[in-house]
Amino acid sequence: MPASAATYTFVVAGLGGEPGYEQRFREHAAAVASAAEKAAGSTANVISLSGDAARADAVKRDIKTLAARMNANDSAVIVLIGHGSYDGENYRFNLPGPDLTDSELARLFDELPARDQLIINATSASGAVIERWQKPRRVVITATKNGGEKTATRFAQFWAQAVASEAADTNKDQIVTAAEAYAFATNQIAAAFKAETSMATEHARMEGNDAGRFTLARLGAGEVMPDNPEVAALLSQRGAIELDLNRVKEQKASLPDTQYYDQLEEVLVRLALLQKEIDAKAGGGATP
Numbered sequence: 001m002p003a004s005a006a007t008y009t010f011v012v013a014g015l016g017g018e019p020g021y022e023q024r025f026r027e028h029a030a031a032v033a034s035a036a037e038k039a040a041g042s043t044a045n046v047i048s049l050s051g052d053a054a055r056a057d058a059v060k061r062d063i064k065t066l067a068a069r070m071n072a073n074d075s076a077v078i079v080l081i082g083h084g085s086y087d088g089e090n091y092r093f094n095l096p097g098p099d100l101t102d103s104e105l106a107r108l109f110d111e112l113p114a115r116d117q118l119i120i121n122a123t124s125a126s127g128a129v130i131e132r133w134q135k136p137r138r139v140v141i142t143a144t145k146n147g148g149e150k151t152a153t154r155f156a157q158f159w160a161q162a163v164a165s166e167a168a169d170t171n172k173d174q175i176v177t178a179a180e181a182y183a184f185a186t187n188q189i190a191a192a193f194k195a196e197t198s199m200a201t202e203h204a205r206m207e208g209n210d211a212g213r214f215t216l217a218r219l220g221a222g223e224v225m226p227d228n229p230e231v232a233a234l235l236s237q238r239g240a241i242e243l244d245l246n247r248v249k250e251q252k253a254s255l256p257d258t259q260y261y262d263q264l265e266e267v268l269v270r271l272a273l274l275q276k277e278i279d280a281k282a283g284g285g286a287t288p
Contacts, residue, residue: 005073005074005075005237005240005242005243006040006042006045006070006074006075007036007039007040007045007074007075007076007077007214007215008040008045008046008066008069008070008074008075008076008077008114009032009033009036009040009045009046009047009076009077009078009079010046010047010048010062010063010066010076010077010078010079011029011032011033011036011046011047011048011049011079011081012029012048012049012050012054012059012079012080012081012082012093012095013025013026013028013029013048013049013050013051013054013081013082014054014080014081014082014083014093014094014095014123015054015082015083015094015095015096016082016083017083017094021082021083021152022051024156024157025050025081025082025156026050026051027160028081028122028156028157028159028160029048029049029050029079029081030048030050031160031161031163031164032048032079032081032159032160032163032216033046033048034164035163035164035176035216035217036077036163036216036217038217038218039215039216039217039218041234044069045069047062047065047066049062051096052096054095054096055095055096055097055098056095056097056098056099056100056104059095059100059108060104060108063078063108063111063112064108064111066112067111067112067113070112070113070114071113071114072113072114072115073114073115073240073243074113074114074116075114075116075117075118075213075214076109076112076114076116076117076118077117077118077119077120077178077214077216078109078117078118078119078120079120079122079159080093080105080119080120080121080122080123080126081122081123081156082094082095082122082123083123083124083152084121084123084124084125084126084128085099085124085125085150086125086128086147086148086150088147090102090103091125091126091128091129091132091147093105093121093123094123102128102129102132102133103132105129105133106129106132106133109133109138110135115137116137116138116213116214117137117138117139118138118139118141118178118211118214119133119138119139119140119141120141120159120178121140121141121142121143122142122143122153122155122156122159123143123153124143124144124149124150124151124152124153124202125144125147125148125149125150126142126143126144126153127142127143127144127145127146127147127148127149127203127205128146128147129142130142130205130207131207134207134208137208137209138208139178139206139207139208139209139210139211139214140206140207140208141178141182141204141205141206141211142204142205142206143155143156143202143204144202144203144204144205145202145203145204145205149201149202149203151201151202153202154189154192154202155185155189155202155204158184158185158188158189159181159185161184161185161188162176162180162181162184162185162216162217163176163181163216163217164217166219166220167184168180168181168183168184169219170183174218174219174220175215175217175218175219176215176216176217176218176219177211177212177213177214177215177216178211178212178213178214178216179210179211179212180212181216182204182206182211185204186204189202189204210246210250212246213242213243213246215242230281234274234277234278234281237274238271238274238275238278241267241270241271241274242271244267244270245264245267245268245271248260248263248264248267249264251263
């Protein structure tokens with residue numbers, strides 16, 4: 001079993017260009033960061049930048065700060081919100097001051113020690129990066145299918161809704177995974193364009209395997225107030241067990257039924273016992 005299985009999240013709300021966009025980007029970033037803090041049980045696992053603070057040097061510095069905290073068994077979640085541009089060769093994430101190019105961002109992501117990585121680029125023209133950023137054990141989600149979809153996107157709005165409410169929790173396990181958030185966001189975008197009887201200007205894409213292994217939000221009884229040290233330690237243990245659960249599920253096709261269900265039951269029992277302990281600690285130490 002891994003010694004640690006924490007999730008570290010980095011959220012950036014880039015240049016708005018006008019007050020309306022600026023405010024929306026900040027709100028979306030705040031919702032995503034808040035959900036990540038509650039899921040991790042620690043504010044130390046989450047860094048969020050927005051407005052004038054979201055400059056290229058700050059992005060580089062803070063991604064490296066998170067990288068120093070994580071190890072190979074951890075998961076890294078990167079969320080880019082705002083405007084992007086593509087000139088046919090290079091994608092740029094628009095920030096106050098100098099922009100960051102797709103190549104610069106790729107180098108930062110590649111330096112993250114966490115093997116499991118989820119990168120959400122919710123900007124316009126974001127589809128230009130999807131092939132460039134792909135690598136084993138990394139899931140890349142973009143708001144557009146290519147660099148030619150340059151209109152301001154709605155993806156971040158619905159992604160933020162997905163992690164901030166129960167609407168995206170389709171299996172009602174009080175966890176919102178990246179797979180559930182993606183399905184919710186894409187469905188809501190399609191419904192919005194249909195309601196407006198207008199042509200869709202964005203088509204999200206997701207590349208990589210098993211987006212369901214990334215937990216983005218915990219709801220109801222699963223929600224934990226951040227910075228309870230005892231709960232944070234237990235959440236790391238829960239993350240490790242959840243990884244074990246994913247590994248068992250991945251082997252379903254190759255195992256005899258009896259062996260598969262025996263292994264599945266063993267992991268689920270461990271998870272249930274640990275969850276009882278988490279509930280007890282959170283109930284006794286969380287602020288109502």
